[in-house]
Amino acid sequence: MIEVASLLKKRGIPGDIFAHQIFNQEVSYEANLFKGYRKEEREGYGLRVINPEGKLGFYAFNRLLNPQEALDKALEVSQLGDRVDFSIPTYPSSWEWENFVDPRVENLEAQEMIELGDYILSRIREEYPRVLVDIVISAGKEEKSLLNHHEEELKFARTFFEIGVSANQTREGDILEVYTERSWGNRDIDVEGLVQEIVSKLEFSQRVANLNSGKYPVVFTPSGSLVLFIALFYGLNGKNWVFGRSPLGDKEGKVLFSSLFSLEEIQEPWALGSCPFDDEGIMTKAQRSIIDRGRVESAFWDLWSAAKKGIKPTGNGFRSSYRDLPEPGFSSLRVKNGLRDRDTLIGELEEGLIVDSVLGLGQSNVASGYFSCNVQLGFYVKKGEIQGRVKDVMISGNAYPALFNLKEISRDSRWIGGRILLPYLLIEPVEVNK
Amino acid sequence: MMEVLEKLIRLPQKGEYMEVRLESIFSTTIRVQNGVVEKIRVGTDEGGYIRLLAPRGSWWFESFQHWDGLQEKVERAINGASLLPKSDIEVIRKPPVEDEKKVTLTDDFRFKSLKDKTSLLLSYDRILREISPLLVSSLVEYRDEFRQIYLANSDGSLIYWEKPDISISFMATARKGDNIEVYRNGVAGKAGFELVKNQETLAQEVGGKALLLLEAPSFSGGVYDVILDPVLAGVFIHEAFGHLSESDTLYHNEELKKIMAKGKKVSSPILNVFDDGSLDNLRGSSPYDDEGIPTGRTYLIKDGYLSGRLHSRETAFLMQEETTGNARTINYGFPPIVRMTNTAIEEGKTTREDLFSDIERGLYAVEYIGGNTALELFTFSAAYGYLIEKGKIKEPVKDVVLSGNLFQTLDKIDAVANDFRWTEVGGCGKGGQMGLPTPTGSPHIRLREVLVGGSHND
Numbered sequence: 001m002i003e004v005a006s007l008l009k010k011r012g013i014p015g016d017i018f019a020h021q022i023f024n025q026e027v028s029y030e031a032n033l034f035k036g037y038r039k040e041e042r043e044g045y046g047l048r049v050i051n052p053e054g055k056l057g058f059y060a061f062n063r064l065l066n067p068q069e070a071l072d073k074a075l076e077v078s079q080l081g082d083r084v085d086f087s088i089p090t091y092p093s094s095w096e097w098e099n100f101v102d103p104r105v106e107n108l109e110a111q112e113m114i115e116l117g118d119y120i121l122s123r124i125r126e127e128y129p130r131v132l133v134d135i136v137i138s139a140g141k142e143e144k145s146l147l148n149h150h151e152e153e154l155k156f157a158r159t160f161f162e163i164g165v166s167a168n169q170t171r172e173g174d175i176l177e178v179y180t181e182r183s184w185g186n187r188d189i190d191v192e193g194l195v196q197e198i199v200s201k202l203e204f205s206q207r208v209a210n211l212n213s214g215k216y217p218v219v220f221t222p223s224g225s226l227v228l229f230i231a232l233f234y235g236l237n238g239k240n241w242v243f244g245r246s247p248l249g250d251k252e253g254k255v256l257f258s259s260l261f262s263l264e265e266i267q268e269p270w271a272l273g274s275c276p277f278d279d280e281g282i283m284t285k286a287q288r289s290i291i292d293r294g295r296v297e298s299a300f301w302d303l304w305s306a307a308k309k310g311i312k313p314t315g316n317g318f319r320s321s322y323r324d325l326p327e328p329g330f331s332s333l334r335v336k337n338g339l340r341d342r343d344t345l346i347g348e349l350e351e352g353l354i355v356d357s358v359l360g361l362g363q364s365n366v367a368s369g370y371f372s373c374n375v376q377l378g379f380y381v382k383k384g385e386i387q388g389r390v391k392d393v394m395i396s397g398n399a400y401p402a403l404f405n406l407k408e409i410s411r412d413s414r415w416i417g418g419r420i421l422l423p424y425l426l427i428e429p430v431e432v433n434k
Numbered sequence: 435m436m437e438v439l440e441k442l443i444r445l446p447q448k449g450e451y452m453e454v455r456l457e458s459i460f461s462t463t464i465r466v467q468n469g470v471v472e473k474i475r476v477g478t479d480e481g482g483y484i485r486l487l488a489p490r491g492s493w494w495f496e497s498f499q500h501w502d503g504l505q506e507k508v509e510r511a512i513n514g515a516s517l518l519p520k521s522d523i524e525v526i527r528k529p530p531v532e533d534e535k536k537v538t539l540t541d542d543f544r545f546k547s548l549k550d551k552t553s554l555l556l557s558y559d560r561i562l563r564e565i566s567p568l569l570v571s572s573l574v575e576y577r578d579e580f581r582q583i584y585l586a587n588s589d590g591s592l593i594y595w596e597k598p599d600i601s602i603s604f605m606a607t608a609r610k611g612d613n614i615e616v617y618r619n620g621v622a623g624k625a626g627f628e629l630v631k632n633q634e635t636l637a638q639e640v641g642g643k644a645l646l647l648l649e650a651p652s653f654s655g656g657v658y659d660v661i662l663d664p665v666l667a668g669v670f671i672h673e674a675f676g677h678l679s680e681s682d683t684l685y686h687n688e689e690l691k692k693i694m695a696k697g698k699k700v701s702s703p704i705l706n707v708f709d710d711g712s713l714d715n716l717r718g719s720s721p722y723d724d725e726g727i728p729t730g731r732t733y734l735i736k737d738g739y740l741s742g743r744l745h746s747r748e749t750a751f752l753m754q755e756e757t758t759g760n761a762r763t764i765n766y767g768f769p770p771i772v773r774m775t776n777t778a779i780e781e782g783k784t785t786r787e788d789l790f791s792d793i794e795r796g797l798y799a800v801e802y803i804g805g806n807t808a809l810e811l812f813t814f815s816a817a818y819g820y821l822i823e824k825g826k827i828k829e830p831v832k833d834v835v836l837s838g839n840l841f842q843t844l845d846k847i848d849a850v851a852n853d854f855r856w857t858e859v860g861g862c863g864k865g866g867q868m869g870l871p872t873p874t875g876s877p878h879i880r881l882r883e884v885l886v887g888g889s890h891n892d
Binding site for chain 2: 030031032033034035036037038039040041042043044057058059060061062063073076077079080081082110114132168170171172173174175177213243244245246247304323324325359360361362363364365366367368370372373374376391392394395396431433434
């Protein structure tokens with residue numbers, strides 16, 4: 001792609017070319033049976049230019065085109081594009097970051113993945129011989145690079161290793177499905193922890209417990225709390241600030257949430273979102289405060305949105321694929337943890353609910369923070385003891401007041417999707433309907 | 435290309451089943467927000483896959499982007515599959531098909547200039563923004579896609595078909611202080627550029643609905659008699675019953691097979707539900723599915739009894755049933771899995787007026803934001819609703835989420851109206867394959883005593 005960059009330089013057209021390569025292999029199990037092996041190789045390029053009138057053009061392709069042809073197409077598009085207020089970034093010549101490539105993941109053999117799958121399957125079935133287990137194990141490597149019209153280059157590679165497991169138990173009139181995942185940049189995934197989580201979810205689910213409609217304290221597990229964070233992420237999207245669509249847009253510096261609540265963007269090396277630069281060549285910070293003790297400190301800004309707002313970008317321009325232009329997003333996030341264990345939080349509940357996953361995530365009015373969801377997996381707690389699984393129960397409320405009504409945060413946390421480190425959140429009250 | 439494929443499919447000689455798919459996707463996406471052409475994306479995406487099953491083995495799948503070196507890829511697949519664990523997977527074999535299905539579009543979007551496409555979007559965006567100063571944000575997104583698919587398999591089938599898809603969607607955000615409401619709607623189809631023209635009225639409506647939501651109170655949760663409009667009723671049947679009818683959810687699950695046994699009574703007798711991938715010009719339609727099986731109509735529920743389910747070659751073999759043409763892939767990156775095509779509740783006899791007339795106090799739930807399912811649990815969000823009092827439609831309400839247990843809910847459908855229509859916008863996700871076009875159809879339907887989420891605070 002250096003030819004395209006050279007052409008940009010020669011013609012004096014500011015621009016950058018983003019290249020993304022992915023290699024992924026996957027083994028899967030369906031209903032306790034080995035299903036197959038899948039391998040995928042993809043690469044593609046996105047060429048972004050700013051034409052002499054200051055208008056943005058973009059062209060994406062996955063075949064090696066003649067550089068002139070790619071540039072002509074991007075320039076053709078730019079005639080209809082938006083006049084942008086940003087310039088294509090220059091890149092530093094060196095930075096303190098290494099690739100996060102684990103050779104144990106990069107060179108993983110299908111056979112090893114199958115052995116791991118067999119092991120997980122047998123461990124779960126030792127405890128629950130009648131459940132049907134689905135497993136997907138993926139391992140691979142991705143490389144991102146950016147080249148600009150100064151012929152400067154940024155490059156970064158990482159490996160990824162992901163295990164998703166669900167277990168199904170079907171009886172007449174009752175279908176139970178529990179799920180968990182672990183995703184990380186290297187081989188050091190806690191497989192025992194994953195197995196234990198599935199087994200204990202099955203264990204607590206064997207009894208079905210009844211609770212009445214009303215307001216309850218609710219402990220959201222790391223995966224369960226996504227119902228709140230999906231609204232918050234919408235609210236923190238810089239583009240939504242620019243377009244007046246975020247309730248947080250006019251509240252920078254204000255305290256909106258519980259003083260227990262702090263959210264940071266971090267570059268934890270093996271976390272899957274972490275990166276030295278975002279997808280448009282802005283260097284990321286090792287640590288950045290987004291919400292500090294309930295106060296809104298910052299948001300997610302890509303070049304486009306930051307320029308509209310007249311501020312500096314924060315290194316939050318990410319592309320969902322080479323075919324897409326950058327949009328505000330995040331690398332890796334962490335919610336600051338608390339002092340006491342999850343088990344203590346639950347043990348002190350007089351009467352309440354644990355929410356581990358919901359159906360209908362992001363399908364309410366995310367913009368205003370409203371949520372209303374079926375509890376897919378949740379447990380009723382009385383006098384500090386888990387009584388059993390709840391069925392056909394809905395929770396509803398608004399993520400913003402809910403994070404204000406945060407009563408306690410656990411010490412223990414878990415990475416969700418390898419990208420968001422979340423503790424258990426105790427929120428009171430939450431509306432529960434049956 | 436066909437000659438190349440014909441040679442390739444003869445390479446496996448030990449009773450393997452193999453598919454080779456080559457795909458070329460030409461697409462354009464344009465997004466206008468608040469009067470700004472924020473994104474124009476044009477591109478060509480080319481790729482393919484080889485999928486191979488050794489006898490009584492398991493699946494080898496390799497996806498790639500370049501159409502060269504196919505023979506080596508096939509040889510690698512034959513060798514790779516022979517090393518995978520045995521898994522007793524088999525597929526139904528069929529007689530060979532040779533076919534070529536080309537599409538002629540009325541106003542072919544491939545020959546429209548980017549300028550024409552962009553100026554149409556800008557004109558809709560202007561309409562949206564001029565409705566009210568309370569509409570803080572407008573978004574118009576256009577997408578077209580023309581797919582060419584070559585498929586060859588071990589039946590000896592060699593098939594080429596084309597798949598056009600076009601859509602335009604409008605989104606308006608209305609805001610008063612911290613009250614922010616978003617409404618979106620659009621059109622989509624297997625059609626040419628004519629589909630997205632003359633949509634000024636829809637743009638107007640989208641702005642109007644966002645404003646209506648801003649003023650509407652939240653619906654208070656509880657148990658209500660509910661009427662679903664055709665759009666939401668379609669989503670309901672897709673989520674609640676369609677997914678459970680996909681045989682890959684139950685073919686290894688003996689207990690679930692009992693629950694979903696053919697001939698079992700699953701709903702009130704007035705309900706008929708079908709899936710049909712062979713209907714003319716719907717987005718879920720295709721002459722063949724992605725395993726080269728001709729599409730057709732499958733009744734899932736007939737007069738309240740479970741009468742059929744959706745199959746791939748693999749699930750049909752294991753369950754010893756006929757193939758239905760429901761193996762679909764989102765693109766060359768993924769293997770085909772069991773999916774719905776166009777799924778619908780068949781028209782009934784009740785008039786729409788009669789549906790409402792004997793509801794004392796209830797909810798009329800309209801259109802949708804989304805839907806989700808986990809086997810017997812389902813949930814779906816209406817875009818908005820209206821209260822019904824003494825058979826009359828009253829004030830609008832928002833934040834309407836319906837949720838429940840499938841088997842209990844199907845039995846609560848006590849009336850099906852005679853005003854059937856298809857809804858083509860939207861897509862379905864399964865197994866990492868998101869946004870597959872799966873139109874739904876239905877008339878208005880009535881359900882008794884359904885759990886609706888909401889807050890008692892408002």
